[in-house]
Amino acid sequence: MTVRIDQTRCIGSGQCVLAAPDVFDQSDDDGLGLVVVAEPSAELLPGVRDAVDRCPAQVVTLEE
Template sequence: MKVNLDQDRCVASGQCVVAAPDVFDQRDDDGIAVLLDAAPPANDADDVRHAAAVCPALAIRLEE
């Protein structure tokens, strides 16, 4: 799986961080999401899919 995060679309809701904290974080100054791992291990795949599904800005794209 490859994860793409469009920071320009991010609205800093933090849902991705809650869903997949090993893959996403947020910047301290404005809360915009940061991608920690663009190719997460298979055991994180379900969490990453959930993060993409709950992102209100649709800023997360996955390539399976």
């Protein structure tokens, strides 16, 4: 499974970081979301799925 954030549409709300802090971070430069673990382990997937659901801009995706 691969996690992605569409940087061109991200609004920097930080919901992904709140949902899965081991997988996501925010850029110090512009506050946009960053994926730090592109292929998370099974134990991290519930948080990633939560991040997908929480993202107000709907730019976080999990490709199975």
